[in-house]
Amino acid sequence: MNTTARRIAGTSLAAAGAMCLAVGPALAADTTVSGNLLPVASNNVSKVSGTASVKVSGEMLTVTMVASGLLAGSAHAAHIHFGANARHACPTIADDTNGDGHINTTEGAAAYGGVVVSLTTSGDTSPKSALAVDRFSTAPGGEISYERGSIKVSPELAKAISGGESAIVVHGVDYNKNGKYDGATKSDVDPALPTEATDPALCGILKVAPAGGMNTGGGGGTGGSNQGLIVIGGALLLAGAGVGAFALKRRANAAA
Amino acid sequence: MNRHDHPAGSGRRGVNGAVLASILLLAGGSVLLGLGLDLGSGRAGPPPQPPAAMAVAAAPAPATAGSGEPVHHRRPAGARPGESIGRFLPASRPTRLEIGSIGLRSDTFVALHVQRDGTLSVPPNADTVGFYQAGPTPGQPGSAVLAAHVDTASGAEGVFYRLGAVRRGETIRVTRADGTVPVFTIDRVQAFSKSAFPTADVYHSDLTSAQIRLITCGGPLGPDGSYRNNIVVFAHLAST
Structure with a gap:
């Protein structure tokens, strides 16, 4: 798509300005952003691990995510978060505004913004499904292996995600290590759920992934670099050939 | 690399100083050229490459x-x-x-x-x-x-x-x-x-x-x- 767009722009130079505006969205090639999912600070989840990758093709997202070390057999809500006024960062203990020692969903949003995509296993992926606990992975064996394509988002959101400003957050923590979501503290986003069910466990900022080769060499290790010796050697060869030719000529003259 | 072996063996009376000089120059030039090309910067050779x-x-x-979908694992x-x-x-x-x-x-x-x-x-x-x-x-x-x-x-x-x-x-x-x-x-x-x-x-x-x-x-x-x-x-x- 990108190549085609460039060709069009190149062959109609007179209209270049207008063309660039017209094909602007098409010029945006696929962008892949990825994030290293880290345990959310102070939420007692030091063993969790994960990596997420989102390919942005125009306004379509393909999300791939693997996470491990989570509470097994319980629904883990997972979302892409973004907020224009958020810090585009994962929360720290400084975000614990209610002082209970943990980061809950509301406190986390100050760092990474609200839900913009719900990473459900089927059906709707909009923020309306943020708490659709029957449509999120239950992490069999503590692991989530998620992939879903054709997730349509707004052009503004696609731009924010491909610009490295969004976060992937996996929720669900078992503070008391009893193998289920429970406890007296209710969720700040759904009073019908314990806070364990909705507190964030893993968070990663989706940054633009690297592309292309690397300049990892100086070139001094190959044979071609030692020009000094080559030049001197070549000069001596030329001189030798010259002197030799002179000598042969003299001998030939003498013989004649 | 010892290019002077053959000419030096033909010890005829016609060999003069100019020929000897040319031989030495050729030999020396070849050695230096060889060093420059083969030994690179004086190390054991260029870095190893995959087969x-x-x-x-x-x-x-x-x-x-x-479309890029589905993702293959x-x-x-x-x-x-x-x-x-x-x-x-x-x-x-x-x-x-x-x-x-x-x-x-x-x-x-x-x-x-x-x-x-x-x-x-x-x-x-x-x-x-x-x-x-x-x-x-x-x-x-x-x-x-x-x-x-x-x-x-x-x-x-x-x-x-x-x-x-x-x-x-x-x-x-x-x-x-x-x-x-x-x-x-x-x-x-x-x-x-x-x-x-x-x-x-x-x-x-x-x-x-x-x-x-x-x-x-x-x-x-x-x-x-x-x-x-x-x-x-x-x-x-x-x-x-």
């Missing part, structure tokens, strides 16, 4: 065609069916890299980042290993990326000077800040033209296994004096 059979100039076909090439690769490790930065087969050991790491042109930055010198810190750490799902220089412009060996000499089945040990020591088994070592670098294979690989990528430069020099190829080592987590 020709594994060196390809073009990138393999993209893993996904058309692949087992690492070297992993046997049913082989346990262990659980993923939590994030922890690398503190030591060891490849016994080529005598590599490095304790110095520097963070790499994505530059404006989309490529990964490189370490500031040839003595440190770069680590792409926004990506997975070794042992996390997906590919941890480590890169280092093969040499310097003045001919000094870089940390990854011998990287092209590793072979499938050899092991890479990574010590991490949390004390864990994941061991990776090499699946392949391959040279890619920088103009056809397999971005997806190297950076966006399968997340269902923990892998590592080691990158350096190799192949012939281009007109600008930089290497034309990248050498990439692909390995998967074998034990933790």
